[in-house]
Amino acid sequence: MSTPHLEVTEASLALRGTTLLDRAALSLQPGELVVLLGPNGAGKTSLLRVALGLVRPDSGHAALGGTDPAALTPQQRARAVTYLPQMRDLAWPIRVRDVVALGRFAYGAAPERLGEADSLAVAQALAACDLLDLADRATDTLSGGELARVHIARALASEAPMMVADEPVASLDPRHQHKVMRLIRGFVDRGGGALVVLHDLDLAALHADRLVWMAGGRTVADGSVADTMTAHWIEAIYGVHATITRSEGAIRVLVGR
Amino acid sequence: MTGRLLIPSLMAGIVIALVAACLLGSVPLPPARMAAALLGQGEAGDMLVVWHVRLPRALAALVAGAALGISGAALQGLLRNPLAEPGVLGVSAMSALFATVALFYGLAAVIPYALPLAAIAGALMATAIIAWAAPRTRSVVTLILVGVGISSFSGAIMALLMNLAPNPFTLADMVTWMMGSVANRSLSDLALSGPFIAAGAALLVAGRRGLTALALGEEAAAGVGLDVARQRMLVVLGAGLATGGAVALAGAIGFVGIVAPHLVRPWVGHDPARVLVPSALLAGLILVLADITVRVIPGDTELKLGVVAALIGAPVFVMIAIRRGAAQ
Numbered sequence: 001m002s003t004p005h006l007e008v009t010e011a012s013l014a015l016r017g018t019t020l021l022d023r024a025a026l027s028l029q030p031g032e033l034v035v036l037l038g039p040n041g042a043g044k045t046s047l048l049r050v051a052l053g054l055v056r057p058d059s060g061h062a063a064l065g066g067t068d069p070a071a072l073t074p075q076q077r078a079r080a081v082t083y084l085p086q087m088r089d090l091a092w093p094i095r096v097r098d099v100v101a102l103g104r105f106a107y108g109a110a111p112e113r114l115g116e117a118d119s120l121a122v123a124q125a126l127a128a129c130d131l132l133d134l135a136d137r138a139t140d141t142l143s144g145g146e147l148a149r150v151h152i153a154r155a156l157a158s159e160a161p162m163m164v165a166d167e168p169v170a171s172l173d174p175r176h177q178h179k180v181m182r183l184i185r186g187f188v189d190r191g192g193g194a195l196v197v198l199h200d201l202d203l204a205a206l207h208a209d210r211l212v213w214m215a216g217g218r219t220v221a222d223g224s225v226a227d228t229m230t231a232h233w234i235e236a237i238y239g240v241h242a243t244i245t246r247s248e249g250a251i252r253v254l255v256g257r
Numbered sequence: 258m259t260g261r262l263l264i265p266s267l268m269a270g271i272v273i274a275l276v277a278a279c280l281l282g283s284v285p286l287p288p289a290r291m292a293a294a295l296l297g298q299g300e301a302g303d304m305l306v307v308w309h310v311r312l313p314r315a316l317a318a319l320v321a322g323a324a325l326g327i328s329g330a331a332l333q334g335l336l337r338n339p340l341a342e343p344g345v346l347g348v349s350a351m352s353a354l355f356a357t358v359a360l361f362y363g364l365a366a367v368i369p370y371a372l373p374l375a376a377i378a379g380a381l382m383a384t385a386i387i388a389w390a391a392p393r394t395r396s397v398v399t400l401i402l403v404g405v406g407i408s409s410f411s412g413a414i415m416a417l418l419m420n421l422a423p424n425p426f427t428l429a430d431m432v433t434w435m436m437g438s439v440a441n442r443s444l445s446d447l448a449l450s451g452p453f454i455a456a457g458a459a460l461l462v463a464g465r466r467g468l469t470a471l472a473l474g475e476e477a478a479a480g481v482g483l484d485v486a487r488q489r490m491l492v493v494l495g496a497g498l499a500t501g502g503a504v505a506l507a508g509a510i511g512f513v514g515i516v517a518p519h520l521v522r523p524w525v526g527h528d529p530a531r532v533l534v535p536s537a538l539l540a541g542l543i544l545v546l547a548d549i550t551v552r553v554i555p556g557d558t559e560l561k562l563g564v565v566a567a568l569i570g571a572p573v574f575v576m577i578a579i580r581r582g583a584a585q
Contacts, residue, residue, distance in 0.1 A: 054479060078482030085476040091337030092472050092527040102470055106482030110466040111528055138527065158481070 004030055004065050004080060004161035004193065008051050011060035013043075013217075020046040021057065022217040028195045030161060033188045035204040036197045038214030039238055044197050045086070047214065048164050051195070052083055064162075078106035081162035082155040087148065087170065093140035099150050100125055100135075103157030125157035129183060145176030152183045163187060163194045169203065181207045201242075205229050205251040213237050225251055263524045267538035271319065274545040278315035279307050281553055309443065317442040317506050318544040318562065322513055324454040324503035325349075326540020327533050328496040329514020330521075331461045332384075334468030334529035335492040336391055339519060339577055340401060343500040344511025344570075347407025348383040352501050353509040354411040355379030357418060357434055361427060373450045377501030383407050384493040384500070391489075392475070437510035437563025439548055450506040457498030458537065464491040465530035472529060510563040512570020513540045519577060543569075 006028040013021040021043050028034050028051075036044050049055045050062050053069025062069050064080055072080070082103070090099065098111035100122050109118040126132050129149045139147060148168060155163050165184065169177040177200065184194050185207055198204045204211060204225070211228045213221040215237045221228050229251050234242040243254040279291050284306055286294075293299035294307040329342040343349045359365050359375035368374075390403045415435060422428040433440075467488040470478040479485050503510070517540035518532050525531035547565045554560060 052480075054476075074479055074484045075482040078480060083477070083480030085474070085480060088474045088477075090472050091474070092522075092529055094469070094472055094528050095526045098469065098526060098528055099473070102473065102481050105466070105470050110530060111469055112531060154481075 005063075006051055006065075006081065006162055006164075006193065006195070007061075007063045008047065008057075009061050009063075011047070011050050011057035011062060013046055013050060013055065013057050019217050021050065023060065024050075024214070024217065024219045025222070026051055026195075026212060026219060028162065028193045030193045031188060031191055032209045033185060033194045033196065033207060034210045034212060035208035036195060036212050036214060037199075037201070037204060037237065042214040042237075043217040044214055045166055046217075047219070048083075048166055048195070048197070052081060052164060053077060075106045078158065079160055081164055082158040082160040084151050084155055084163070084165040084168055086166045087151065087168070090139050093138040095135070096131060096137050096139060096142070096150050097122065097126070097135045099139060100131070100153045100157050103154040106158065121157045121159055125153040128156055128186070129153040145172050145179070148172055148176060148180050149183070152180060156183075156187060161192055163192060163196075165194065165196045167197050167199065169198065169200070177203055201229065201234065201253040201255070205253060229253065263521070263535050264538065267535055267542060271538060271542050271545065274542055274549070275312070275315050275319070278318075278545055278549050279311045281549055282306070282311055283552075313442050313444045313447060314439050314548065315545050316444075317439040317447055318548040319541040320447060320451060320454055321439065321503040321507035321510065321541075322517075322544030323537040323541035324458065324499040324506075325510060325514040325544075326517040327458050327461055327537035328500045328503075329540070330518040330529070330532045330536040331465075331468065331492050331496050332387075332514075333518055334465075334471060334532070335388070335489060336400060337471060337474075338400070339522075339581070340515065340574065342512065342514040342574075343380070343496065343503075344509070344514060345401060345574065346383065346387050346404035347409075347411060348380050348387070348404075348496070348500050349504055349509040349511060350408040350411035350415075351383040352376045352380035352504040353434055354415050355382075356505055356508075357415060357431055360434070361418065361422075361431070370449065373453050373502055373505035376505035377453055377498055379411075380501035380504065381493070381497035384497045388489050388493045433561065434508045435563075436561035437508035437566065438559075438561045439507045439544075440559060440562075442506065446506060450502040452502075453498050453505075454502035457495045457500075457502060460491055460495035461499065462533060464488060464495065465533050467491070468529040468533075507544075508563060510544070510566050512574060513543055513566050515577070516540075516570050516573045517543060519573065 008026040010023045011021050012023055024047050026047060038044050050057050053072055056070045069077060101111040101114060104118040126135055129152055131149060131153055169180050188194050208225055211225055212219055213233055221233055231242050231244055240255050245252045280286055290299055290303050294303040325343055332341040333339055355378050356372055356376040359371045364371040391400055394400060419428055419431050467483050470481050470483040475485050518536040521532055521535045521539055548562050551560045551562055551565055
């Protein structure tokens with residue numbers, strides 16, 4: 001795999017007669033944080049799954065570093081892009097350290113068998129996410145915010161050049177939302193490419209390099225925050241009125257009248 | 258840190274239990290004579306008691322227990338639920354049904370491996386149904402109900418076979434099979450089922466890494482690089498082989514596969530991969546002890562091993578189920 005570059009072109013997907021994606025397009029380069037916006041059921045998760053090769057589109061293409069991601073083995077895929085699906089509770093109260101170690105799964109590591117490179121990656125990820133004190137805690141004793149950081153650490157430990165995160169800040173308080181976004185920002189600043197699904201427009205405006213707007217399975221707008229975070233698009237996508245203000249250079253969104 | 262001594266202690270426990278199993282019984286056998294017999298230098302009578310009665314029986318309990326323990330732990334890891342177990346999911350019942358058919362329609366007498374093969378075929382069919390149903394339902398309750406369905410169906414066919422049983426002896430044999438017992442097992446019975454159990458256990462141990470990944474959920478497990486379909490196949494095959502082998506050896510013994518992983522889990526940081534081996538050892542130990550209990554309880558009719566296992570295991574099952582309900 002040459003350049004770690006993720007691309008979806010003209011992808012359509014239907015499931016039992018329901019259209020999930022309708023000629024959707026998406027691209028992600030290293031060093032950029034793209035936020036995918038859209039109402040529930042707009043097809044965001046389906047688009048991520050097509051981009052990752054977890055599902056093959058009925059028509060159109062997906063490419064990961066120039067190859068068809070659906071043709072990759074799960075290991076190859078995991079080394080190229082780390083995927084954080086919508087958060088579910090862990091099935092077992094396993095230790096924080098062991099969850100982060102799962103980021104090394106694609107390198108053949110298991111929590112009790114970590115090579116030198118694996119141990120280093122896990123330790124760095126724990127440190128980066130401020131989890132060293134929690135490393136030996138069971139995951140069922142963590143708060144939602146702490147658990148979200150554990151998943152980010154797992155993604156960082158994989159050392160994949162790309163990250164795809166589906167609503168990583170869902171149900172977190174504002175402080176943790178920003179904390180998680182700053183961790184993802186840090187990953188991008190170090191040269192990674194991140195594709196993140198968000199529902200918080202302010203958060204998106206603050207952290208994104210580029211926004212992709214989805215509605216009804218289509219990617220209807222794709223551009224910078226300044227160009228696309230407008231009352232027009234917010235109304236077109238979400239069906240709500242919005243006022244855009246600028247304070248200290250940052251774009252703020254006031255939804256509703 | 259806590260887990261480091263777990264496997265050595267369980268192994269020590271097993272050795273002690275096996276020695277106890279050779280010592281205890283209706284014929285008193287002092288330690289010196291038992292040791293001589295074990296080393297092949299005892300009197301003919303002692304040798305017979307140790308090598309043909311007590312040791313094979315204890316080993317059969319150990320091996321069957323280990324197979325059920327590792328299958329239970331692996332199925333729990335795959336289905337991400339501590340209530341999954343070969344007995345609860347109907348795997349043992351269907352396996353016992355197939356084994357009964359092989360026995361009473363004379364297949365086992367004609368083809369040497371017919372009994373374990375039939376038991377394994379039944380176990381594989383049930384695990385395959387469960388694994389097929391699992392991704393189609395998000396609800397574990399549904400899955401347990403599928404297991405109850407498989408159990409009831411197998412039970413119904415079994416009842417039909419009993420109804421048609423040609424004579425009371427056949428009937429008694431069937432009952433023994435359904436309840437589970439290691440009475441009158443020989444070393445050749447062990448040799449017949451052992452390889453299948455070993456193969457199943459080896460598959461499960463080889464694939465244990467994926468069980469940890471599955472703790473994240475199937476989507477995220479695929480995301481970290483797990484081939485989920487392959488993992489599912491591996492556990493179905495492994496648990497099918499091991500459980501089928503156990504049923505061929507000892508009949509349908511329920512609930513050991515649920516108790517052992519449950520007890521072991523806190524000692525290994527709840528990691529579903531690290532649960533497998535200690536859970537196999539503990540389940541084996543539990544069955545050896547349960548079988549000793551069965552043998553030393555005075556009375557005309559010996560209690561069936563499966564009955565004792567269920568008496569201990571069923572309340573634990575209910576307890577886990579209630580605790581889980583409360584947590585959610």
